[in-house]
Amino acid sequence: MKIDLTDTTASKVNKALVQGRRAIGTPAVGMVLTLVIVTDEENAYDALRAANDASHEHPSRTLVVIKRVSRSPRDRTQSRLDAEVRVGADAGSGETVVLRLYGEVVDHAQSVVLPLLLPDAPVVVWWPVNAPLDPAGDALGALAQRRVTDTYASEQPVRELGSRADAYTPGDTDLSWTRITPWRSMLAAALDQVTCEVAAVEVEGEEFNPSCELLAMWLADRLDVPVKRSLSSGPGLTAVRMQTDCGPIVLDRADGSLATLSIQGQPDRAVALKRRETAELIGEELRRLDPDDTYASALRFGVHRLNVSNGNGKDAEAFGGEPDTEAPEAVAKGEPAAVAAPVETAAKAPAREEAAQAPVKKAAAK
Numbered sequence: 001m002k003i004d005l006t007d008t009t010a011s012k013v014n015k016a017l018v019q020g021r022r023a024i025g026t027p028a029v030g031m032v033l034t035l036v037i038v039t040d041e042e043n044a045y046d047a048l049r050a051a052n053d054a055s056h057e058h059p060s061r062t063l064v065v066i067k068r069v070s071r072s073p074r075d076r077t078q079s080r081l082d083a084e085v086r087v088g089a090d091a092g093s094g095e096t097v098v099l100r101l102y103g104e105v106v107d108h109a110q111s112v113v114l115p116l117l118l119p120d121a122p123v124v125v126w127w128p129v130n131a132p133l134d135p136a137g138d139a140l141g142a143l144a145q146r147r148v149t150d151t152y153a154s155e156q157p158v159r160e161l162g163s164r165a166d167a168y169t170p171g172d173t174d175l176s177w178t179r180i181t182p183w184r185s186m187l188a189a190a191l192d193q194v195t196c197e198v199a200a201v202e203v204e205g206e207e208f209n210p211s212c213e214l215l216a217m218w219l220a221d222r223l224d225v226p227v228k229r230s231l232s233s234g235p236g237l238t239a240v241r242m243q244t245d246c247g248p249i250v251l252d253r254a255d256g257s258l259a260t261l262s263i264q265g266q267p268d269r270a271v272a273l274k275r276r277e278t279a280e281l282i283g284e285e286l287r288r289l290d291p292d293d294t295y296a297s298a299l300r301f302g303v304h305r306l307n308v309s310n311g312n313g314k315d316a317e318a319f320g321g322e323p324d325t326e327a328p329e330a331v332a333k334g335e336p337a338a339v340a341a342p343v344e345t346a347a348k349a350p351a352r353e354e355a356a357q358a359p360v361k362k363a364a365a366k
Contacts, residue, residue, distance in 0.1 A: 003085040010115040013083045017095055020087035031059045031094045033122045033286065036113060038065045038140055039129060044098070046278070047128040052092035053279035058286040059093040061118050065140070066099065067106045079105040081112060110139040122146070122289050126282065129153045133160075136169035146289050148282065150175040151210040158303060161210055165299045170291035176210040177295050178281045180237065182273050183215055186251060187240060190261060196246035201227045204241070206234030215240070216306050218298035229306045236275055 001024055003016045035055075039047050044066055051062045080103055086096040097116060101109055117123055123144040127135070131149035135141040151157045151164065151174055164174065191198070201219045205212030212229065215237065220227040232238045235256040242249040247264025251271070259273040 001086070001088045002090055005083040005085065007080050008083050009081065010112055013085060013097055013099075013116060016083070016085040017087065017097070020085055020095075024088040031061050031118060031121070033058065033060045033124060033289075034063065034116075034118045035060045035286070036063045036065060036123065036125045036140060036144065038067075038109075038125065038127050041066055041068070043129050047126070048096065048098070050278040050282055051126075052096070053277075054283040054286060055092035055094045057283050060286075061094055061116070062091070062096045063113055063116055064096070064098045065101065065109050065113065067109065068100055068102050079103040081105060108139075110143060113140060114143065117143070124148065124286060124289070128278075133163045134167035134169075135172055137167070145171055146285070147172050148175065148285050149173075152176050152179075157208055157210040158213055161213060161299065161303050165302065168296055168299060170296070173285060173292050173295055174210070174214075174299075175278070175281045175285070177214050177292075177298075178284055179211045179276065180215045180218075181284065182276075183237060183240065183251070184218065186259075186261065186271060186273065187219075187242075190249055190251065190263060191242075193263065193266075194244065194246055194249070196244035198223050198225050198242050198244050200225055200243045202230055202239075202241040203227060203237070204230045204232045204239040205237040207231050209234070209236060212237055213303050213306065214295075214298055217301040217303065218294070220306065221298050221301045227306055 001020050003020055005012055005016060035051055037044075037047050037051060044064055048062070048064055051060075051064075055062065080101075082100040082102075084098040086098070090096070099109075099112060101112065105112065124146040125135070125138075125141050125144040126148040128150060131154070132138040132141065135147040135149055141147045147169075149164070149172070151160045154160045157176070164172070201216070201223065203212055203216040203219065216227045216229050219225075219240075238254060239250065239252040244264075248262070249264070250262040251259055251273075252262070253259035253273050257272070257274040259271045260268050261271050262268045
């Protein structure tokens with residue numbers, strides 16, 4: 001059931017929700033949270049479809065906030081709110097309200113959203129695109145216990161990881177981090193099967209994919225070993241190679257769906273590591289509403305501390321590191337350019353107290 005409201009108010013939207021529930025014979029409210037999606041008209045359909053699929057696992061009231069751009073100065077001074085209320089089969093397992101804001105009300109979206117939040121229920125705000133650099137400082141983000149962004153959708157995804165680290169507030173998370181959950185689970189399970197010390201790690205994946213950087217930073221932060229970031233043609237993450245004193249451990253996924261786990265002294269085994277849809281990613285994030293301390297620790301490690309294989313410094317600069325200015329001078333003098341530092345001399349994770357460091361390594365090696 002759909003109810004269209006033009007030039008309306010939040011009070012009238014609430015009344016329309018009650019009217020819709022009564023019309024379909026479900027007056028009770030059985031939703032567990034409010035999901036606020038802040039997007040534009042171009043990406044609203046895909047985001048709403050993903051939210052509807054996720055609502056089968058997490059029944060929720062979904063508020064889609066679309067800030068429309070006014071074409072003329074006169075339109076920008078005239079505030080208007082249009083709403084589309086969906087209940088029943090048109091709204092997944094919950095309720096959906098599509099809010100289109102015009103004029104000055106665009107700058108006060110929180111005043112429209114606040115009366116529509118479910119009482120005594122958690123609030124999650126999701127920016128599929130154009131997320132603010134400081135989600136917790138945003139007016140809508142301040143209403144939420146959980147704030148979901150996606151650096152993969154930004155113009156400079158890898159560089160934006162640095163901004164996310166500077167502005168991190170407990171409750172922030174990123175779908176680029178959610179995408180590597182199966183990789184982290186598989187790598188942890190692989191290390192549980194051996195009693196070896198990890199000496200160095202290489203993470204291989206396509207360029208400008210923040211999931212690759214986040215996985216590399218997580219490994220460097222947790223294992224306290226040099227981590228090298230290398231490039232491939234993708235799709236996404238393609239391989240993780242760990243050098244241990246018992247031989248290499250390799251998790252290789254060349255086709256984006258089926259991976260091969262190789263451990264020295266054991267037969268190779270096939271592992272399902274398909275690239276997941278957005279509905280699965282947002283559904284995973286809605287399962288936990290507490291701060292993700294592991295994500296925060298990996299994010300704060302810093303992209304610039306990863307070793308990037310390059311010959312002229314351009315790749316290092318693209319990934320947030322310092323360019324190699326000595327190589328071009330050597331070429332100009334007719335001397336061979338300096339090759340990239342081997343993985344053994346890559347930037348290491350910060351030094352820790354010996355007592356705190358030992359349990360981390362021991363747990364990772366078991």
